Amino acid sequence: MTTPALDAEHAPVQPPAAYDAVVLASFGGPEGQDDVIPFLRNVTRGRGIPDERLEEVSHHYRHFGGVSPINALNRDLHAALSAELAARGVDAPLLWGNRNWAPFIGDVLEQAYADGHRRVLAVSTSAYSSYSSCRQYREDYGKALLERNLVGKLRVDKVRQYFDHPGFIGPFVEGVTDGLARVRAQLAETGREGRIHVLFCTHSIPDADAAASGPRDREFEQGSAYVAQHLANARVIMDRALSADEQDVDWSLVYQSRSGPPSVPWLEPDVNDALAELPDRGVAGVLLVPLGFVSDHMEVVWDLDTEALETCAELGLAAVRTPTPGTHASFITGLADLIAERLEGGPRPAETELGPWYDVCRPGCCANQRRAVPTVAGSDACDLSVNPDGPPADAAPAAAAGGAPSRG
Numbered sequence: 001m002t003t004p005a006l007d008a009e010h011a012p013v014q015p016p017a018a019y020d021a022v023v024l025a026s027f028g029g030p031e032g033q034d035d036v037i038p039f040l041r042n043v044t045r046g047r048g049i050p051d052e053r054l055e056e057v058s059h060h061y062r063h064f065g066g067v068s069p070i071n072a073l074n075r076d077l078h079a080a081l082s083a084e085l086a087a088r089g090v091d092a093p094l095l096w097g098n099r100n101w102a103p104f105i106g107d108v109l110e111q112a113y114a115d116g117h118r119r120v121l122a123v124s125t126s127a128y129s130s131y132s133s134c135r136q137y138r139e140d141y142g143k144a145l146l147e148r149n150l151v152g153k154l155r156v157d158k159v160r161q162y163f164d165h166p167g168f169i170g171p172f173v174e175g176v177t178d179g180l181a182r183v184r185a186q187l188a189e190t191g192r193e194g195r196i197h198v199l200f201c202t203h204s205i206p207d208a209d210a211a212a213s214g215p216r217d218r219e220f221e222q223g224s225a226y227v228a229q230h231l232a233n234a235r236v237i238m239d240r241a242l243s244a245d246e247q248d249v250d251w252s253l254v255y256q257s258r259s260g261p262p263s264v265p266w267l268e269p270d271v272n273d274a275l276a277e278l279p280d281r282g283v284a285g286v287l288l289v290p291l292g293f294v295s296d297h298m299e300v301v302w303d304l305d306t307e308a309l310e311t312c313a314e315l316g317l318a319a320v321r322t323p324t325p326g327t328h329a330s331f332i333t334g335l336a337d338l339i340a341e342r343l344e345g346g347p348r349p350a351e352t353e354l355g356p357w358y359d360v361c362r363p364g365c366c367a368n369q370r371r372a373v374p375t376v377a378g379s380d381a382c383d384l385s386v387n388p389d390g391p392p393a394d395a396a397p398a399a400a401a402g403g404a405p406s407r408g
């Protein structure tokens with residue numbers, strides 16, 4: 001498919017601009033038992049999932065008193081990044097808004113406009129390319145502009161997906177280096193011998209979303225930008241973390257936290273299934289590396305620290321879960337650099353051959369499998385900066401056909 005000619009504002013690399021506010025955008029999470037069902041209603045909005053079914057997927061939130069760790073983590077991230085931007089003399093305030101819980105993106109953008117802001121740069125807590133980690137954010141910015149009558153009044157652009165930015169990769173290199181030493185120490189203490197396996201863990205997504213991830217006009221390993229980005233990162237991290245004499249370490253990419261009906265295929269293998277295979281292959285110790293995640297939210301503290309570490313214990317494997325970037329100085333500096341890149345121009349570092357990723361998403365990138373929904377920061381017909389009224393009635397992104405699970 002050929003890409004239509006685009007003006008500079010819709011080219012893959014956007015010219016620097018005088019953004020007058022930056023918004024840190026995240027998923028959001030419940031802050032008490034009473035929030036849990038309303039939060040899950042927001043996450044699954046438009047799909048008509050009954051509350052009884054939502055109650056079934058709420059057990060991990062219930063277990064932690066209905067409080068997700070994610071909002072506190074984002075408050076810490078917001079404070080650290082605000083301080084870094086202030087230290088660099090960036091005037092634009094750093095705001096914080098979520099897709100699924102207060103403070104909601106729409107309220108934050110409406111308030112930003114009321115406060116006189118006209119050009120906003122969004123940076124999300126999702127590093128990779130997929131519907132859930134990129135386009136769904138862009139749809140929610142678009143929805144906010146449409147619902148609050150801000151189309152054409154408030155401009156929202158986004159920071160490029162930063163999976164291979166040195167600021168994001170650095171903490172993982174450090175985590176794997178330290179983690180290997182810790183697993184070796186555990187093995188020595190307990191007198192166990194065997195190989196070590198590094199499991200790079202990320203969120204599973206439906207196969208159809210994986211295939212639709214990234215731009216339509218490029219080919220990717222395993223037919224998926226999402227998968228290719230994780231594999232490329234894992235290779236860089238292993239390359240840096242492993243010394244030449246460590247011949248007893250292997251690695252693989254595994255998935256976690258799948259949901260939805262079993263009839264819909266999602267990326268596999270699941271981390272727990274992958275673990276079960278390891279003892280027979282002579283593995284005695286594992287590192288669980290939360291490569292797909294920015295902070296220790298529910299996917300990390302429940303699916304890895306609770307479930308996967310329990311699986312390791314049952315299998316008699318020595319195990320260490322390595323840190324997420326969180327508020328690591330390297331990550332904070334990296335995010336500030338990504339913002340500075342859009343304010344002032346300058347270098348666009350990337351540690352894999354896949355990047356640096358696009359400032360403006362290519363046509364059909366990470367398509368919504370159900371229908372074309374208005375977005376921002378893209379170059380499809382349904383982008384509000386391309387067509388300010390939303391998608392033309394006959395416009396559907398290239399990959400929007402084919403009926404995957406409904407979503408709203």
Ligand SMILES: CC1=C(CCC(=O)O)c2cc3nc(cc4[nH]c(cc5[nH]c(cc1n2)c(C)c5CCC(=O)O)c(CCC(=O)O)c4C)C(CCC(=O)O)=C3C
Pocket residue numbers: 027028029030040043044057068069070125126127130132133203204205206258259260292293294297298299407
């Ligand atoms: C790729 C990806 C990321 C990583 C990128 C990123 O970080 O954004 C991510 C992050 C997160 N996912 C989160 C929570 C949930 N994800 C769900 C459901 C889903 N996620 C999906 C994908 C992803 N999700 C998908 C394809 C679905 C099914 C369809 C749908 O429902 O859209 C559901 C619904 C219930 C269920 O099905 O279990 C919940 C509650 C939280 C908050 C955690 C906390 O509270 O600490 C976070 C950070």
Ligand SMILES: [Fe+2]
Pocket residue numbers: 203
């Ligand atoms: Fe999720």
